[in-house]
Amino acid sequence: MLVKYQPMYWTIGVIALQTINSQFQRQVFKWGAIISLGEGQLMEIARKCRIDIVEMVHKAGAGHPGGSLSAIDFIVGLYGTEFRFDAKNPNWEDRDRFIMSKGHASPAVYSMLHQLGIITKSDIDSFRTLGSTCQGHVDMKWTEGVDFSAGSLGMGLSFGLGCAIAARMDSSERNIWVMIGDGETQEGQIWEAAMATDFHNIGNLNVVIDRNRIQNDDFMEVQMEIGDIGAKFQSFGWKVIEIDGHNMQEITNAIGQASSDQNEPYAIVAHTIKGKGVSFMENNPSFHGKAPSDEELVIALEELS
Amino acid sequence: MSAPSTGGASRDGYGSALLKLASDPRVVVLEADLGKSTKSCLFRAEHPERTVSMGIAEQNMMLVSAGMASSGKIPFASTFAIFTERAFEQVRNGIARPGLVVHICGSHGGIHTGTDGSSAQSIEDLGIYRTIPNMTVLHPCDDLSAEELTIQLLNHDKPSYTRTARNKVPRVYTEDNVSEIKIGKGNVIKEGNDVAIIACGVMVNEAKIAAQKLSEKGINACIVDMHTIKPLDGDLIHKLARQCGCIVTVEDHSVIGGLGGGVAEYLSRNIPTPLEMVGVNDRFGESGDTSDLMSHLNIDYNAIVSASHAAIKRK
Numbered sequence: 001m002l003v004k005y006q007p008m009y010w011t012i013g014v015i016a017l018q019t020i021n022s023q024f025q026r027q028v029f030k031w032g033a034i035i036s037l038g039e040g041q042l043m044e045i046a047r048k049c050r051i052d053i054v055e056m057v058h059k060a061g062a063g064h065p066g067g068s069l070s071a072i073d074f075i076v077g078l079y080g081t082e083f084r085f086d087a088k089n090p091n092w093e094d095r096d097r098f099i100m101s102k103g104h105a106s107p108a109v110y111s112m113l114h115q116l117g118i119i120t121k122s123d124i125d126s127f128r129t130l131g132s133t134c135q136g137h138v139d140m141k142w143t144e145g146v147d148f149s150a151g152s153l154g155m156g157l158s159f160g161l162g163c164a165i166a167a168r169m170d171s172s173e174r175n176i177w178v179m180i181g182d183g184e185t186q187e188g189q190i191w192e193a194a195m196a197t198d199f200h201n202i203g204n205l206n207v208v209i210d211r212n213r214i215q216n217d218d219f220m221e222v223q224m225e226i227g228d229i230g231a232k233f234q235s236f237g238w239k240v241i242e243i244d245g246h247n248m249q250e251i252t253n254a255i256g257q258a259s260s261d262q263n264e265p266y267a268i269v270a271h272t273i274k275g276k277g278v279s280f281m282e283n284n285p286s287f288h289g290k291a292p293s294d295e296e297l298v299i300a301l302e303e304l305s
Numbered sequence: 306m307s308a309p310s311t312g313g314a315s316r317d318g319y320g321s322a323l324l325k326l327a328s329d330p331r332v333v334v335l336e337a338d339l340g341k342s343t344k345s346c347l348f349r350a351e352h353p354e355r356t357v358s359m360g361i362a363e364q365n366m367m368l369v370s371a372g373m374a375s376s377g378k379i380p381f382a383s384t385f386a387i388f389t390e391r392a393f394e395q396v397r398n399g400i401a402r403p404g405l406v407v408h409i410c411g412s413h414g415g416i417h418t419g420t421d422g423s424s425a426q427s428i429e430d431l432g433i434y435r436t437i438p439n440m441t442v443l444h445p446c447d448d449l450s451a452e453e454l455t456i457q458l459l460n461h462d463k464p465s466y467t468r469t470a471r472n473k474v475p476r477v478y479t480e481d482n483v484s485e486i487k488i489g490k491g492n493v494i495k496e497g498n499d500v501a502i503i504a505c506g507v508m509v510n511e512a513k514i515a516a517q518k519l520s521e522k523g524i525n526a527c528i529v530d531m532h533t534i535k536p537l538d539g540d541l542i543h544k545l546a547r548q549c550g551c552i553v554t555v556e557d558h559s560v561i562g563g564l565g566g567g568v569a570e571y572l573s574r575n576i577p578t579p580l581e582m583v584g585v586n587d588r589f590g591e592s593g594d595t596s597d598l599m600s601h602l603n604i605d606y607n608a609i610v611s612a613s614h615a616a617i618k619r620k
Contacts (some may be wrong), residue, residue, distance in 0.1 A: 149398070
């Protein structure tokens with residue numbers, strides 16, 4: 001298979017030599033080399049990210065661990081395989097974009113950026129403190145490697161659509177990835193964006209829905225259950241893939257399929273467990289937006305070690 | 306070149322400016338099923354590949370604009386002024402907070418909307434956008450100044466909101482002098498020492514009529530086109546307060562939070578001066594012929610004359 005973007009690699013001074021290792025693989029420069037990580041390596045990075053997540057939320061005494069732990073496997077799977085970016089030049093204009101629309105799950109993003117070396121341990125240690133690189137909700141003004149200022153739900157898919165339209169106008173094949181929460185689909189603007197994506201025949205935009213079934217106050221079935229999210233996106237003209245959002249093979253397969261097809265927008269419904277990886281946080285609405293106590297942190301770190 | 310006594314509406318100036326800006330390939334236009342009204346249709350006809358129809362979905366339009374701005378484009382997004390308000394939080398959180406340079410145009414602002422009635426009469430837009438950090442807020446008075454200010458936005462490094470009006474009004478500027486106006490600088494269009502009338506939008510023309518009436522009573526009013534509501538030209542306001550000793554603000558907008566509010570904030574902090582405010586007095590509008598409505602709501606030239614007398618008495 002021909003390597004896409006070869007000219008661009010030369011223009012940014014990266015020597016692209018590595019043989020692609022899957023049918024859909026695009027060459028990606030990151031972690032200081034061109035790599036695509038295997039399942040075991042990805043799961044190990046996700047484990048380290050989980051430790052970052054619980055530690056930074058504990059240290060801050062506030063934050064959203066539940067939705068960060070449900071989302072992190074997909075994020076690691078994306079950055080570790082198809083996502084085109086340059087860790088040494090996070091502002092590279094023709095990078096793919098990752099738009100974290102559920103901006104309260106910022107610890108997941110910060111942990112990924114930390115593992116990539118884009119932000120430091122001291123950055124994540126200062127999470128939510130005055131002047132910190134790591135604001136409470138992800139913010140492109142404050143953090144290298146963050147592509148969107150989130151925090152108000154329902155806006156990221158529209159922003160991603162704007163990035164996708166601009167990329168097409170520039171004849172760039174960069175892919176735009178948006179992550180939204182399942183509760184976030186209660187915002188009407190999500191469906192405005194879904195409709196406009198189909199109308200404008202956008203194929204370089206993909207959305208992953210973190211389907212953990214819990215929102216701020218309680219389970220979605222109590223607050224406002226949306227039902228079959230995949231069927232709804234499908235009815236708006238999107239290709240839909242349903243996956244176990246903690247199965248790295250399913251994650252990377254779905255990412256590969258969506259990345260390689262720039263003719264259709266993909267909605268990947270990632271069925272996840274809120275708080276995944278920390279027993280007392282799993283499927284527990286109270287850890288949507290609560291920090292673990294000192295004692296709970298010890299237990300969490302034991303479970304993640 | 307002598308200017309005609311009447312030109313187009315300010316929305317026409319916005320449309321013609323977009324056409325002139327098209328030579329910059331970064332410029333893109335977004336519309337929400339009102340392109341024929343806001344006049345972005347002129348750009349669409351010439352440059353459909355750079356025009357994005359968002360349907361009747363203003364919230365989506367604002368964030369799509371933000372995404373495009375983050376990707377190197379200079380988006381000009383328009384709809385009715387009142388419907389930009391529907392997406393206020395999107396403008397606040399999605400555009401202004403990250404400082405993405407999106408230029409929003411709300412046409413049919415104020416009660417100059419035709420006879421649709423209060424649902425379409427935005428009388429709070431200038432006030433709400435003025436409260437957002439990073440935003441520039443413009444309200445030109447005629448088609449020529451609307452075109453000039455919109456063209457200047459190409460090199461403006463902040464997001465902006467421009468209110469245009471539906472109706473044609475006599476031109477305040479000529480093609481020869483309009484290039485003298487600058488974003489952020491109020492423009493004195495008639496000197497005077499008895500009272501300073503600071504107006505914006507379609508009310509600049511009413512202020513000119515009022516000044517004529519006042520001159521018949523021996524009162525020499527200074528008239529200012531304050532086309533930039535934010536950042537407000539404090540230096541000019543200061544000078545006018547010293548020069549005239551009293552001020553009247555005039556706007557097709559609520560007296561709360563808009564031009565009058567901004568001038569009041571400046572004066573009370575810096576140079577307390579008698580101030581009268583002509584505007585919609587904390588009420589909604591209604592259907593009606595525009596001139597009838599202006600009279601009914603006390604925002605026509607008669608109201609400006611009365612307010613000027615009141616301000617002068619308080620000196």
